[in-house]
Amino acid sequence: MLDATDVTVTLGRRRVLDGVNFQAAPGELTAIVGPNGSGKTTLLRAVTGDLGYRGRITLAGKELSGIPAWRLALRRAVLAQFTPLAFPFTVAEVVGLGQIRKGPGSAADLTPRALARVGLCGYASRPYQELSGGEQQRVQLARVLCQVWEPVEGSEARWLFLDEPVSSLDIAHQLQVMQIARDFADVGGGVVAIMHDLNLTAMFADSVALIAEGRLLEQASPEVLLRDDLLSRAYGCSLRVSTPPPSGPYVLPHAARLG
Amino acid sequence: MVAIHPEGHLVGDRRGLARRTSWVLAALLLVAAYASLAVGASGVSLPAALADLLAGREIDARARIILLDIRLPRLLTGMMVGASLAVAGAVLQGLFRNPLADPGLVGVSAGAGLGAISAIVLGGLLPGGLAGLLGSALMPVLAFAGSWLSVSLLYVIATRGGHTSVATMLLGGIALAAMTAAFSGLLIYMADDQQLRDLTFWSLGSLAGASWSKTLAAAPLMLAALLTAPALSRGLNALALGEAAAHHLGIPVQRLKTGAIVVVAAAVGAATAISGGIGFVGIVVPHLLRLATGPDHRALLVNSGVLGASLLLLADVVSRSIVAPSELPIGIVTAVIGGPFFLWILLRRRGSLEI
Numbered sequence: 001m002l003d004a005t006d007v008t009v010t011l012g013r014r015r016v017l018d019g020v021n022f023q024a025a026p027g028e029l030t031a032i033v034g035p036n037g038s039g040k041t042t043l044l045r046a047v048t049g050d051l052g053y054r055g056r057i058t059l060a061g062k063e064l065s066g067i068p069a070w071r072l073a074l075r076r077a078v079l080a081q082f083t084p085l086a087f088p089f090t091v092a093e094v095v096g097l098g099q100i101r102k103g104p105g106s107a108a109d110l111t112p113r114a115l116a117r118v119g120l121c122g123y124a125s126r127p128y129q130e131l132s133g134g135e136q137q138r139v140q141l142a143r144v145l146c147q148v149w150e151p152v153e154g155s156e157a158r159w160l161f162l163d164e165p166v167s168s169l170d171i172a173h174q175l176q177v178m179q180i181a182r183d184f185a186d187v188g189g190g191v192v193a194i195m196h197d198l199n200l201t202a203m204f205a206d207s208v209a210l211i212a213e214g215r216l217l218e219q220a221s222p223e224v225l226l227r228d229d230l231l232s233r234a235y236g237c238s239l240r241v242s243t244p245p246p247s248g249p250y251v252l253p254h255a256a257r258l259g
Numbered sequence: 260m261v262a263i264h265p266e267g268h269l270v271g272d273r274r275g276l277a278r279r280t281s282w283v284l285a286a287l288l289l290v291a292a293y294a295s296l297a298v299g300a301s302g303v304s305l306p307a308a309l310a311d312l313l314a315g316r317e318i319d320a321r322a323r324i325i326l327l328d329i330r331l332p333r334l335l336t337g338m339m340v341g342a343s344l345a346v347a348g349a350v351l352q353g354l355f356r357n358p359l360a361d362p363g364l365v366g367v368s369a370g371a372g373l374g375a376i377s378a379i380v381l382g383g384l385l386p387g388g389l390a391g392l393l394g395s396a397l398m399p400v401l402a403f404a405g406s407w408l409s410v411s412l413l414y415v416i417a418t419r420g421g422h423t424s425v426a427t428m429l430l431g432g433i434a435l436a437a438m439t440a441a442f443s444g445l446l447i448y449m450a451d452d453q454q455l456r457d458l459t460f461w462s463l464g465s466l467a468g469a470s471w472s473k474t475l476a477a478a479p480l481m482l483a484a485l486l487t488a489p490a491l492s493r494g495l496n497a498l499a500l501g502e503a504a505a506h507h508l509g510i511p512v513q514r515l516k517t518g519a520i521v522v523v524a525a526a527v528g529a530a531t532a533i534s535g536g537i538g539f540v541g542i543v544v545p546h547l548l549r550l551a552t553g554p555d556h557r558a559l560l561v562n563s564g565v566l567g568a569s570l571l572l573l574a575d576v577v578s579r580s581i582v583a584p585s586e587l588p589i590g591i592v593t594a595v596i597g598g599p600f601f602l603w604i605l606l607r608r609r610g611s612l613e614i
Contacts, residue, residue: 045503049506050503050506069506069509069512070509070510070511071509072509073507073508073509076507077507078504078507080503083500083501083504085499086357086358086499087356087358087499087549087554088549088554089499089553089554089555090271090272090273090553091271092270092271092272093272093554093555094500097496097500097508100509111272123271124270124271124272125270125271147508
């Protein structure tokens, strides 16, 4: 269980997160949604241990700031929005950076399996810097998957933190990446993902946290949270949620243009 | 459907290639070391001395002194200085996440130089007992302090919020080097005639003054840096993804950066103290190796050390031979080769340089 209680983050003089309560459970895909600049990435950085914060954040009952970096790295992996590289690594070398586990009991070379998982089989020897943004993003996902290859170790769940994992992907790869995250959660791992696409969120998430202006407005299942009034208020534009049976809800802008 | 090499290596993983390259470089180092022992102004023949040694005959006393007390310390100094400069370059580039960082270009060597000059000019002011105690270790230690200050300052100047700006790094380096040069100038102005002679010999950038006492004084710092550097390689690999990603991979980022700064300072400080300003080794060697076997620091740091040692020995052989029996300062040889090479890197990268 990942549990954030009354978390406040101040960057410079600005209070970016204000008394946020947020929970994510193993076996579930938890989405963080909200308008640009609302504090989604700050919340993710707080729960991955990157930022100082006031309040309490616990991972499996332990205070996050008390867990050393190397131990944390065995428990969770983080995918950033964009990862530029200074040196000419190949795709296989980048993915290999995720294999931090050494010694007896470690998995055999996971690189080919991770690349196959993200649909980049033939890319192993390609220079990373020459790939498109979407391809680079999937290479990084393969690296991150290598780091936490088994979603559950012993009785402890491992965690994937994804910052807009599908933002630079075409629709087929959006579905592929969301399915990878879904599968990770389905076998007992925990997934926390920042999402912009509310329809993908409705399709894949178990729990959705809506953030606006540094405050968490509500956290609930997509069926409960995705409501016209709440979304329209949070995003500041008129939105309508429809629920055609038998699938879940979907969201369309209310009018083609605002105003 | 995953492509695997016949040898079982994954396609795209160049570790096997890097390992084979290490053997080639080791052979090159042996050749360079032999050349360094064999070539010299005195005309002493290494093969003849070796033949005498193998046959159990007494080696001629003059040959013995030239080989063991002149050429051997010079060989060891050249190896350690070349390896230190190349490894320091590779570590500095990893730390700044930029292949253009070079100890000479960004003012680190200038900082070491200020330390070395202080040792020459101000060393005499120390109380006799203390000066005697420190002896020839004073220069490497002060040079280490100077380069450590320079790298630390440069890092603070060029890095903000985990992001290093190339432009700030290069321009900050120029400013640091200029300030350091002003202090060095002041010290040179204060120096007496004997100190000026020492300064001139030192500043030409040469292995000519190598002797056992100088080699042994500078060796501990260089060896410590060279032996510590490989421990940084996993961290520097992760750092290539950015500071946040390195932290996510479990790297203690702050400790890694401190370690890298100390290694660079020790290597550049001691190398500068013993050999003056020898430029471009730190940028040419890692760059060639990245082209050949990729940027993985696990191989890069070790191979940089071996190639740096070999190239500096060969440059020293050239500097001793082309105007024999006189010799050129080795700094001139490395600059003549390294300057155009650096320009070539710059022009190739012009499109992607974020200045």
